Amino acid sequence: MVTRAATLPADEVVLDLEDAVAPDPGAKSRARQEVVRLLESTDFGERTVAVRINAVGGPEALRDLLALIPHVGDRIDCLVIPKVSRTSQIGFVEHCLEALEQDRDHRTGLEIQIEDPAGLEALPALTSCSSRLEALIFGPGDFAAAMGMPHTTIGGQPDGYPGDIWHFPLFRIAVAARARGLQVVDGPYSALSDEPGLDLACRRAAALGLDGKWAIHPSQVATINRLLAPSAAQVLRAREVLEQVAGRGGASRLGEEMVDEATRRMAEGILQRNREELG
Numbered sequence: 001m002v003t004r005a006a007t008l009p010a011d012e013v014v015l016d017l018e019d020a021v022a023p024d025p026g027a028k029s030r031a032r033q034e035v036v037r038l039l040e041s042t043d044f045g046e047r048t049v050a051v052r053i054n055a056v057g058g059p060e061a062l063r064d065l066l067a068l069i070p071h072v073g074d075r076i077d078c079l080v081i082p083k084v085s086r087t088s089q090i091g092f093v094e095h096c097l098e099a100l101e102q103d104r105d106h107r108t109g110l111e112i113q114i115e116d117p118a119g120l121e122a123l124p125a126l127t128s129c130s131s132r133l134e135a136l137i138f139g140p141g142d143f144a145a146a147m148g149m150p151h152t153t154i155g156g157q158p159d160g161y162p163g164d165i166w167h168f169p170l171f172r173i174a175v176a177a178r179a180r181g182l183q184v185v186d187g188p189y190s191a192l193s194d195e196p197g198l199d200l201a202c203r204r205a206a207a208l209g210l211d212g213k214w215a216i217h218p219s220q221v222a223t224i225n226r227l228l229a230p231s232a233a234q235v236l237r238a239r240e241v242l243e244q245v246a247g248r249g250g251a252s253r254l255g256e257e258m259v260d261e262a263t264r265r266m267a268e269g270i271l272q273r274n275r276e277e278l279g
Helices: 025-041 059-075 087-100 117-121 140-147 167-179 195-207 218-228 232-248 261-273
Strands: 012-016 048-052 078-081 109-114 133-138 183-186 252-254 257-259
Touching (some): 012 025, 025 059, 048 059, 059 087, 078 087, 078 133, 109 117, 117 140, 195 218, 232 252
Parallel strands (some): 012 048, 048 078
Antiparallel strands (some): 252 257
């Protein structure tokens, strides 16, 4: 799986030591050894390389850090910390990294997963407690479990709710991320054969301005890349707006719409997200 992931058109590869590994010490130990071997032997190209460690609070998180950072820390761009709801959890990882990286030039970034109501409520404190923090990631599976939602499809919509049940937590996380200049990423969608469901989840993430979405299978990557990038129509309109504002200045009419400096900033944001514009 990891070898194939290194060939896919994904911006980031996340090697998982947490939920993807059976919860017993022997399995965790073997997984650490395998991750170290893979990081030493695999060329991930220009992709961001991250490792999701185990949740802080049990012994496995410390074991993860001691196994990874002294040996392959310079090959890890970011650590993903799951189930974050307190600043002390981030502080624990940061203090360990400060000690383990003293003789290294490499500085490992942090991405945190918001996966329960306590984490959602603590966002202002969480986003301001570490200079290493780079991204917030929504964890819909554990969030659903924490809320007592009666369904088992990670990222899916439970029956009986008339709207989008994930709008509030995703928008709340997105606002907190943007307020601190952080990236914001939607979590996975586990129903691999449900293309309409994945399509809907991607369109929602794009509409909210999210930077990306986790894929848990190669078959999902193309859909996520396509739907989270601006459409051809959006790119064309953004270029028209920039030309209009540059030529007229201030507020003016473009078709059936008034455009001004705020519209210009919106258009620039669309083009910044467009892969073709970025080269």
